[in-house]
Amino acid sequence: MNDVWQANWSMMTPEWIVLAAAIVLLLIDLVMPKERSRRPLAWGAAAGAVLALIATAAMIPADPVSILHDTFRLDGFAKAFKLILLAGGALALLLVAEWEPKEGSHYRGEFAYMMLFALLGAMMTASSGDLLTLFVSIELLTVSSYVLAGLRKTATASNEAALKYVINGGIATAIMLFGMSYVFGLTGTTNLGDIARELQETNEPYMLALAFLLLLIGVSFKLATVPFHMWAPDVYEGAPVPATAFFSVVSKTAGFVLLLRLFVTIFAAAPAEGRDPSSLLLSMQPVITVLAGLTMIIGNVVALRQRSLKRLLAYSSIAHAGYLLAGFAAMSWAMIDSLWIYLLAYVFMNIGAFAIVAHIVNETGSDDLAGLAGLYRHRPLLAAALGLFLLSLAGIPGTAGFIAKFYLFIGLVVTEPGHYVLATVMAVTTVVSYVYYFNLLVQLFFRPASLAPLRRLPAGLSTAVVLCALGTLAIGWVPDLAYDVLAQFGHFGDFLP
């Protein structure tokens, strides 16, 4: 008990802030008169996330620490990804503040603090040094997400989304736990560092490979990659827009955090079965490569046929997960760096796009593509901003999306041996993605306006759009801004325990 009290709890300051904000908001929501607007609660939640972001940034220079028997690690990797998670969370909370469903926004307070709990889970995942904490934190994120998906309690689509999310999430959890149990069985410990050390001498590479496959499939649920991608379009479509934005950015980032923590730590050092003397992780490269390729192809090609904006963005987010997984499959010297940059860019461009979609859904009650028709005529700046986000998602130069994709490409091509097939799949599917992104641009710029002019963006959404646009442009034109932040973490040299 003693070392629990003596632990350096200040290392968890950002987590404390988020937790405190969530609990305080929960209490306020409880005692607040029913008829009062809950909008300030959402703003308060966003402020909490921003505060935690500042606290995390302040801790960047600190040396890597590990407390509570190595279950909580605060290394460069944890800090770097918490920055992304918190930025994404704060921006998604701005969307919550302006969420206007048809049936009224009675649950806005609940929305805000449930999102904070989910965010807390994601942050803890980034800092976990133990299978147990890793599992508990990812479940905190996931279970809170189920609630977020079903927040529109009277809307069937939202209920359906939540139910599908729970069922699929349950299967994923079961598969992942099954994999973890093998790992535990082989090593007798749950600590990631100890597992890695134990596994160096394992003589059960066969069992370990089975564990690897189970874990990979379990994690692919969080990433929304093949073969666990099919839930995403339904859930994204049914869930409230701010929740969708949160899933597509924060949950996905948390999934990649889990992937990196778990796989790079455990499997990079373990020997592989058979002739190949290198590690198990490298011997599994072909599996990851194939899954990444399939994800890119399915996401981009099926997106071509979508009419609903949310569904389209869901498939596009599957495609982006595919690009990211391709970056992971490359296992280049700059793998974590390139994934970080990509996820950062993705936060800005995707939440930016969702903010504008949220406004359109608020105003028209529908998320059909036709809602974008002629937006440029009444709201040229709004259309220009959405155009920017779409160009960035498509990876056109001058935007963050290009820099991020370019970095992944470099990783694919420059490693030995180069992953030309994967790079080609990425290039070709990117061209396919132009078709649907440019379809949207045609709607925006080249259609006569068919609907009544939209109102101005409310404060929360316009803040989100402006921040996202600035982020997208800044990384696009001055990528060193992002690389300078990255350099602070010394390319994650302290990643392995």
Place this chain on the structure above:
Amino acid sequence: MMNLAWVVPLFPLCSFALLLLFGRKWKKASAYVGIVATLLSLLAALGVLAGRLGGTTYEANWTWMQIGDVTLTAGFSVTALNAWMLVVVAFVSWLVHIYSQGYMAGDERFSTFYAYLGLFTFAMLGLVLSPNLLQAYIFWELVGLGSFLLIGFYFYKEEAKAAAKKAFIMTRIGDVGFFIGMLLLFWQTKSFDYDDIFRAVGDGTLSPGMTTLTAILIFIGAIGKSGQFPLHTWLPDAMEGPTPVSALIHAATMVAAGVYLVAALFPLYEASEAAMMTVAVIGGVTAIFAATIGLVQTDIKRVLAYSTISQLGYMMLALGSGSYVAAIFHLTTHAFFKALLFLAAGSVIHAVHTQNIEEMGGLWRRLPWTAPLFLVGALSISGVPLFAGFFSKDEILAAAWLNGSVELFWLAVAAALLTSFYMFRLFFLVFTGEARHDGDAHEAPMSMVGPMVVLGVLSVASGYIQTPWFGSFLGEWLTDGAYHHEAAPGWIAVVATIVSLVGILLAWLMYGKRTVPRDWLSARAPHGYELLRRHYYVDDFYRWTVVALVSFISRLLAYVDRYLVEGIVRLVTGTVSAAASAGSRGQNGQAQTYGAVTVAGLAILVVIFALTGGYWL
């Protein structure tokens, strides 16, 4: 002055930003913002050119991003080639800005048009100034974006929307080649800088195979942008854009970017015989291929579009034949006379409100400025002696001959014959004979005529910067004095002259004097005629193959993803869940499917793993 070259693209960028923000308030005054901005660009470009005349190449770079131990730089350079290009681009852009004031008058999105023009001009100037491939690629894409917005400007026309998308996506197919080639070069040389790449080519760091591969990959990008066979089909469709845009983007500047790119990377191409051969053959084939299609088109702008493709083919032929100077020379003269032809065509369209040449005729008297100016452009492109086109085309023919590619030389001569024929077919049908349209046709306002007069003068004068008689200023300038004019056989100029005059004579007999019936070709070779009229069925070919295939795969995958897998699962769980799934097809059935797919995926992986025992490959 050269150290300030970076300001050249900034003026149009400011114009774009200002017009985006305030264009709606300023309305007609928007034009002046654009015109002044491009004028400032032009003056700055002239200053840069003057600086380069008295100095040497200038380059400035700063760190753009740091990836691990690789530093990527951004900057600008002033070489002979790009100082020259800056002036050409800024000049044509300025004239088009002035012309558009008359042409676009009354359009309710007048200021938007000028904003897009500013964006395009910025990107094009930025492309020219780039000292490395990555930066060039970035501006290359932005240029494409500007073109996309401008082609789709008349968005109420379905064709315009379709054409805008087609242009963007077709050129992007080429850009994938460019991108991969660029990354391969980076992988091999650890740099995107032109200079570093040339050094690597020189000292053998880049293996001959890699040199050929990257050169050809990058050339694929140029094929897309410059509308070369087989990625040319977007360019005729791009004529849906406003005519000043066709003049600026799809005749004088953007489509020439492919030629410019190959020229800028010329040392890379020179190092690979196969790549040079590819460039020359694609260029030569495109030149004749597009010219034959141009013979039978009835839309005035489409004739000019095919003619542009054909002339760009000439430039590629010159590059592939090793004559960098001839290519840039023709690029310059073509920029002037083709811009002139397009602007004159715009003036005709402005007057008669149709693009169909069958509905024109007898406009010579009604358009006292446009008609003679169009004639000057037509004479120039046909290569009639003393006009600019004569000198530059002669230079290309000589280059092809001296390079020893006899077949390509005769191909180019044949294309020259066709060029003068279809240009004068156009001229006689539009300006002579009886009027086949009703209503009044008036000459355009001075804001449109002025730029045409300037271009008319240049369509003659620009030829004299590089002639066998007065010296090869351009050649010496582009090669820093190392240029020596290889004497081409004198008969080439004679053949070129005869060929162009024969073409004009034939056109006159058929469409002017009408002694030869017009349906001479369609009557004698109906299939050949149809083949030409349908552009050799290339578009149909793409529609029936590539587009159909992608759309088929898309449907198939959507189908597999949604129904087929579900069907299989239904089959498996058939009897048990038949009643349940029938009642709840929407919800539970689907969620089970998703889970089943996941488990199936896992099972497949495990089975493969078990069967191969860990040997994946």
